[in-house]
Amino acid sequence: MTHGIELAQRAVTGARSSVGYATARxxxxxxxxxxxxxxxxxxxxxxLIAAAxxxxxxxxGWAPYLYWVGELLLFLTAVVLVLAKRNSxxxxxxxxxxxxxxxxxxxxxxxxxxxxxxxxxxxxxxARGMLETGHLFPPNYGLPISPVYPGLEAxxxxxxxxxxxxxxxxxxxxxxxxxxxxxxxxxxxxRRVIKRPDLAALAALVYCFGPYQxxxxxxFVYQALALPMGILIVTQTIAILQGDRxxxxxxxxxxxxxxxxxxxxxxAVFVSAVLVVLAVFAACHxxxxxxxxxxxxxxxxxxxxxxAWIGLVASLTLTYLGEPLAGLLSNFSRGVSNLAAPVTxxxxxxxxxxYAVVVVPLVLLGILTLVSLRQRRMAVAALAGSAxxxxxxxxxxxxxxxxxxxxxxxxxxxxxxxxxxxxGICLGFRGLRPRLRRYAARTTVAILLVLFVGGITxxxxxxxxxxxxxxxxxxxxxxxxxxxxxxxxxxxxxxxAGGRFAGDIGNLTAMGTIGHQFxxxxxxxSIFYRSSxxxxxxxxxxxxxxxxxxxxxxxxxxxxxxxxxxxYGNDAPTGPQQALVAVSALQKFRRVSRVSCLYDxxxxxxxxxxxxxxxxxIH
Amino acid sequence: MTRSTKxxxxxxxxxxxxxxxxxxxxxxxxxxxxxxxxxxxxPGLLILYLMNxxxxxxxxxxxxxxxxxxxxxxxxxxxxxxSxxxxxxxxxxxxxxxxxVLTLSAVIAxxxxxxxxxxxxxxxxxxxxxxxxxxxRRPSRRALTAxxxxxxxxxxxxxxxxxxxxxxxxxxxxxxxxxxxxxxxDDPDVHRVDVVNMEGVATQYQLQIVRPGGARTVQSFDLQPxxxxxxxxxMRYLGRTDGQIVAxxxxxxxxxxxxxxVKVTIPRQPMPAPTYFSTMR
Numbered sequence: 052m053t054h055g056i057e058l059a060q061r062a063v064t065g066a067r068s069s070v071g072y073a074t075a076r077x078x079x080x081x082x083x084x085x086x087x088x089x090x091x092x093x094x095x096x097x098x099l100i101a102a103a104x105x106x107x108x109x110x111x112g113w114a115p116y117l118y119w120v121g122e123l124l125l126f127l128t129a130v131v132l133v134l135a136k137r138n139s140x141x142x143x144x145x146x147x148x149x150x151x152x153x154x155x156x157x158x159x160x161x162x163x164x165x166x167x168x169x170x171x172x173x174x175x176x177x178a179r180g181m182l183e184t185g186h187l188f189p190p191n192y193g194l195p196i197s198p199v200y201p202g203l204e205a206x207x208x209x210x211x212x213x214x215x216x217x218x219x220x221x222x223x224x225x226x227x228x229x230x231x232x233x234x235x236x237x238x239x240x241x242r243r244v245i246k247r248p249d250l251a252a253l254a255a256l257v258y259c260f261g262p263y264q265x266x267x268x269x270x271f272v273y274q275a276l277a278l279p280m281g282i283l284i285v286t287q288t289i290a291i292l293q294g295d296r297x298x299x300x301x302x303x304x305x306x307x308x309x310x311x312x313x314x315x316x317x318x319a320v321f322v323s324a325v326l327v328v329l330a331v332f333a334a335c336h337x338x339x340x341x342x343x344x345x346x347x348x349x350x351x352x353x354x355x356x357x358x359a360w361i362g363l364v365a366s367l368t369l370t371y372l373g374e375p376l377a378g379l380l381s382n383f384s385r386g387v388s389n390l391a392a393p394v395t396x397x398x399x400x401x402x403x404x405x406y407a408v409v410v411v412p413l414v415l416l417g418i419l420t421l422v423s424l425r426q427r428r429m430a431v432a433a434l435a436g437s438a439x440x441x442x443x444x445x446x447x448x449x450x451x452x453x454x455x456x457x458x459x460x461x462x463x464x465x466x467x468x469x470x471x472x473x474x475g476i477c478l479g480f481r482g483l484r485p486r487l488r489r490y491a492a493r494t495t496v497a498i499l500l501v502l503f504v505g506g507i508t509x510x511x512x513x514x515x516x517x518x519x520x521x522x523x524x525x526x527x528x529x530x531x532x533x534x535x536x537x538x539x540x541x542x543x544x545x546x547x548a549g550g551r552f553a554g555d556i557g558n559l560t561a562m563g564t565i566g567h568q569f570x571x572x573x574x575x576x577s578i579f580y581r582s583s584x585x586x587x588x589x590x591x592x593x594x595x596x597x598x599x600x601x602x603x604x605x606x607x608x609x610x611x612x613x614x615x616x617x618x619y620g621n622d623a624p625t626g627p628q629q630a631l632v633a634v635s636a637l638q639k640f641r642r643v644s645r646v647s648c649l650y651d652x653x654x655x656x657x658x659x660x661x662x663x664x665x666x667x668x669i670h
Numbered sequence: 671m672t673r674s675t676k677x678x679x680x681x682x683x684x685x686x687x688x689x690x691x692x693x694x695x696x697x698x699x700x701x702x703x704x705x706x707x708x709x710x711x712x713p714g715l716l717i718l719y720l721m722n723x724x725x726x727x728x729x730x731x732x733x734x735x736x737x738x739x740x741x742x743x744x745x746x747x748x749x750x751x752x753s754x755x756x757x758x759x760x761x762x763x764x765x766x767x768x769x770x771v772l773t774l775s776a777v778i779a780x781x782x783x784x785x786x787x788x789x790x791x792x793x794x795x796x797x798x799x800x801x802x803x804x805x806x807r808r809p810s811r812r813a814l815t816a817x818x819x820x821x822x823x824x825x826x827x828x829x830x831x832x833x834x835x836x837x838x839x840x841x842x843x844x845x846x847x848x849x850x851x852x853x854x855x856d857d858p859d860v861h862r863v864d865v866v867n868m869e870g871v872a873t874q875y876q877l878q879i880v881r882p883g884g885a886r887t888v889q890s891f892d893l894q895p896x897x898x899x900x901x902x903x904x905m906r907y908l909g910r911t912d913g914q915i916v917a918x919x920x921x922x923x924x925x926x927x928x929x930x931x932v933k934v935t936i937p938r939q940p941m942p943a944p945t946y947f948s949t950m951r
Contacts (some may be wrong), residue, residue: 159835160834162839213765214701215758254897296722533844642932648931654847663935
């Protein structure tokens with residue numbers, strides 16, 4: 052009973068102090084005008100970006116300028132609202148959520164009629180398979196691991212059935228909820244850790260400015276849904292450490308962990324790792340030692356669920372994650388100097404921001420570590436130092452593998468949750484000398500601007516696809532045009548499912564997802580380049596078991612994007628100048644014995660190689 | 671029952687009635703509008719109530735939505751294990767059952783929640799000074815005006831952004847080509863040539879079909895936008911070498927070759943078994 056009284060008293064005093072904080076910061080009438088104005092400006096910035104996209108679709112040269120004006124307006128609204136001195140914590144929360152919703156609306160405006168991003172198409176294919184078969188685990192030739200992590204698709208299918216909406220709207224709804232939930236969950240987590248609402252909001256904004264947050268986490272992809280659940284698990288675990296409704300939070304954590312395990316492999320691994328770290332921390336820290344067993348339980352349960360799921364259902368995960376991990380480790384052991392990962396060619400000013408977004412946080416964290424050490428604030432020093440270490444690890448990944456740019460971006464998505472806390476504290480640092488204090492706000496805005504613009508220039512989509520409307524061969528979303536989609540639709544209707552296709556990367560993405568065919572990403576470019584039939588090509592066709600060829604006549608007139616090796620999947624880098632394919636080489640398939648041409652729209656042809664000379668020739 | 675609990679009970683009961691009405695009257699808008707709170711809010715709210723958890727507002731609503739999505743996923747996963755599989759009405763039924771179980775559990779938990787704790791909490795409040803209740807001010811006229819203007823601006827801007835995007839994307843993604851294809855039908859002796867007009871305008875075509883052995887037919891026709899022309903080719907090929915059906919289409923948007931062409935190879939028939947063995951007998 053005494054314990055109950057103590058708890059209640061603590062709750063009361065805690066509540067009073069928080070109320071006191073809010074009233075101390077709030078000035079009457081400040082939110083009542085600033086908040087609605089910010090809402091209106093955010094929506095206007097979305098309108099400006101949508102206008103820029105529309106202008107880009109009609110090839111207007113001023114579209115990029117309008118796009119950047121819209122983005123900067125979106126940025127300024129959120130930052131001003133968070134940094135405004137007379138604001139309540141509710142206004143800071145609104146700033147973060149409005150920014151996040153704005154980001155999501157921008158993504159919808161990019162492709163409002165259908166999902167276009169390759170990763171989204173892969174998951175859409177799984178959801179479509181679940182709706183068609185009525186069961187889990189439908190075959191997915193484009194991304195075979197997607198059906199064994201069906202959480203995202205199950206949520207979308209559930210909404211289709213309960214709300215009676217179309218699968219496309221359901222997918223948009225799930226992605227929108229997930230995207231907004233990431234910002235909300237990150238803010239809730241930062242508030243648990245930092246306590247000061249303005250710093251927590253700053254940290255949340257820093258996280259939202261991250262390279263993958265704007266577009267990638269707005270997509271209908273499994274990571275986008277698992278990430279907010281993972282963040283909420285960490286939030287609940289920290290709340291357990293703080294002694295707040297432990298039993299209820301433990302059950303909630305277990306439920307969310309189960310959901311993460313069936314939704315995304317890497318997030319499940321990340322969450323398990325964080326729970327283990329928190330359990331070790333609790334066991335070592337004298338203040339939390341008595342609560343350590345409350346943390347060990349979800350950590351063990353999370354690992355057990357993950358192992359059980361991989362063992363019983365998703366054994367494919369070991370190969371899927373094992374191969375890039377082995378590549379990463381072997382590259383580290385060989386030394387990273389000999390690797391030259393292809394990078395997107397950017398204008399100089401964009402490159403400056405792309406590099407600054409890596410360097411600036413490192414410098415800030417370094418300064419914070421040194422200052423904290425001098426002031427003997429060891430906890431902050433440890434936080435900033437470890438965050439700087441993580442940032443360095445991400446840079447190491449970036450240069451250690453050939454696809455380091457993507458891997459580093461994905462890793463940063465998780466690790467920046469931690470670095471954002473340190474950066475939030477750093478940006479809200481008030482221990483400056485009085486004559487420097489007046490520059491603090493301007494410096495904070497400048498640093499946030501660097502992080503925001505750098506997040507866009509180094510994130511998704513690459514600069515050549517940042518504005519929609521221009522077709523690019525062998526690229527990502529800009530390759531999904533009406534030719535690719537109708538050819539893939541035709542393939543889904545008229546060809547047996549899972550036919551092994553060869554072709555350029557862009558069309559192969561459409562055929563592997565919308566077309567429900569197997570996209571062969573082997574090394575077979577020679578078939579396309581040679582001007583006539585060759586027995587060596589037959590050997591390649593037989594070794595890669597290619598059944599169908601997709602030939603796009605635009606291979607003869609357009610170069611692949613600067614960050615692609617070539618038009619095709621796994622071919623060695625040839626350089627864009629060598630990569631054009633002659634028209635005669637693309638037309639030769641019509642002349643090869645027993646090759647059937649099943650489809651021709653003037654731009655795309657689909658050839659059936661089964662039973663042809665390519666399969667019969669002895670080499 | 672507190673005023674808040676009463677409000678939510680009435681609200682969600684109304685939502686259920688709305689969903690059922692939407693289903694019965696076949697009004698998808700009604701079903702979507704009333705189904706969203708049921709799918710995305712109610713289960714999470716009930717779980718938090720059951721756990722007696724009342725975290726800060728932002729964390730609470732994040733948990734409510736996340737837990738509701740978890741319940742939805744669990745329903746679909748559970749449903750797929752049944753022989754009926756994942757179907758619209760089954761998902762709704764399962765979600766309803768889960769919600770009902772959660773509601774009953776929440777009611778029972780609220781009734782049987784340990785009494786000593788309540789007494790302890792009451793005593794605590796008696797000992798400690800009463801928590802200050804935040805003063806609820808009526809919104810000022812200035813705030814009301816600001817929010818009203820902002821609401822109108824937001825609605826116009828978002829609708830404008832989405833409308834502009836849809837219109838410009840529809841215009842730029844409009845296909846302007848003709849699709850020519852050939853497919854084998856269930857009967858291996860029947861092939862079908864399809865021409866689909868995706869040019870966006872009525873178009874005149876000429877289709878030339880060459881059969882194995884050189885027989886040639888030419889046919890001219892007009893197609894309206896999105897209209898399809900199909901031609902079935904029935905033939906039993908008995909040649910000693912592989913034959914080909916070649917369909918060449920003239921008309922429509924320009925192509926690098928000046929025409930569109932599909933061809934299908936018809937393998938030669940296997941030689942009939944020699945009969946001299948039987949004659950020797």
